[in-house]
Amino acid sequence: xxxxxxxxxxxxxxxxxxxxxxxxxxxxxxxxxxxxxxxxxxxxxxxxxxxxxxxxxxxxxxxxxxxxxxxxxxxxxxxxxxxxxxxxxxxxxxxxxxxxxxxxxxxxxxxxxxxxxxxxxxxxxxxxxxxxxxxxxxxxxxxxxxxxxxxxxxxxxxxxxxxxxxxxxxxxxxxxxxxxxxxxxxxxxxxxxxxxxxxxxx
Numbered sequence: 001x002x003x004x005x006x007x008x009x010x011x012x013x014x015x016x017x018x019x020x021x022x023x024x025x026x027x028x029x030x031x032x033x034x035x036x037x038x039x040x041x042x043x044x045x046x047x048x049x050x051x052x053x054x055x056x057x058x059x060x061x062x063x064x065x066x067x068x069x070x071x072x073x074x075x076x077x078x079x080x081x082x083x084x085x086x087x088x089x090x091x092x093x094x095x096x097x098x099x100x101x102x103x104x105x106x107x108x109x110x111x112x113x114x115x116x117x118x119x120x121x122x123x124x125x126x127x128x129x130x131x132x133x134x135x136x137x138x139x140x141x142x143x144x145x146x147x148x149x150x151x152x153x154x155x156x157x158x159x160x161x162x163x164x165x166x167x168x169x170x171x172x173x174x175x176x177x178x179x180x181x182x183x184x185x186x187x188x189x190x191x192x193x194x195x196x197x198x199x200x201x202x
Contacts (some may be wrong), residue, residue, distance in 0.1 A: 039072075042072065042074065042075055045064065048060060049081070049085070054082055058082055061075070061078070065079075077099040080095030084116055084120050092120040145188070147188035152185045153185060153186055155180035156179075156194070157178075157194075158179070161184060162176065162177050163177060163182070164178070179199060
């Protein structure tokens with residue numbers, strides 16, 4: 001009787017273990033299927049990018065990113081590279097840096113990532129230089145900045161304090177602000193002259 005109970009117990013335990021193994025196997029198969037489908041979608045987006053259809057590729061990459069919790073390292077490279085072709089240099093830099101963080105210098109795309117990263121950084125630098133040049137051209141042109149109802153603005157030289165602090169070997173030296181003459185503000189005319197480099201100061 002005890003022997004029969006023991007056999008039944010061992011059999012039930014084996015069956016329970018077998019069911020757990022089957023559940024684990026099913027979950028593993030589901031994960032593999034999910035991974036396969038994600039990889040197929042990534043490959044599809046990469047093909048679009050390789051064909052020069054960068055906007056479509058970008059949309060597809062974004063859809064993939066919304067549907068997953070863990071981002072594959074290859075996706076960070078391809079998305080970063082595609083962003084470069086769209087002129088989204090900051091985004092390109094962010095995603096290419098992510099690839100380097102995940103794979104270091106030994107990843108499948110590490111060498112290409114560094115090349116694209118350098119290109120994106122150079123283009124971003126050019127973009128900033130162009131923006132600065134444009135801002136200077138706008139401010140140095142024959143534009144008149146409207147200062148609002150008061151007709152005054154806080155002096156940008158002293159930030160409204162009326163005093164300019166300069167450092168020398170002996171420490172801080174406080175001087176009356178030459179732009180606003182200690183007032184802490186400029187009239188609209190003075191402000192516009194200052195922007196154009198035409199404000200005469202003592």
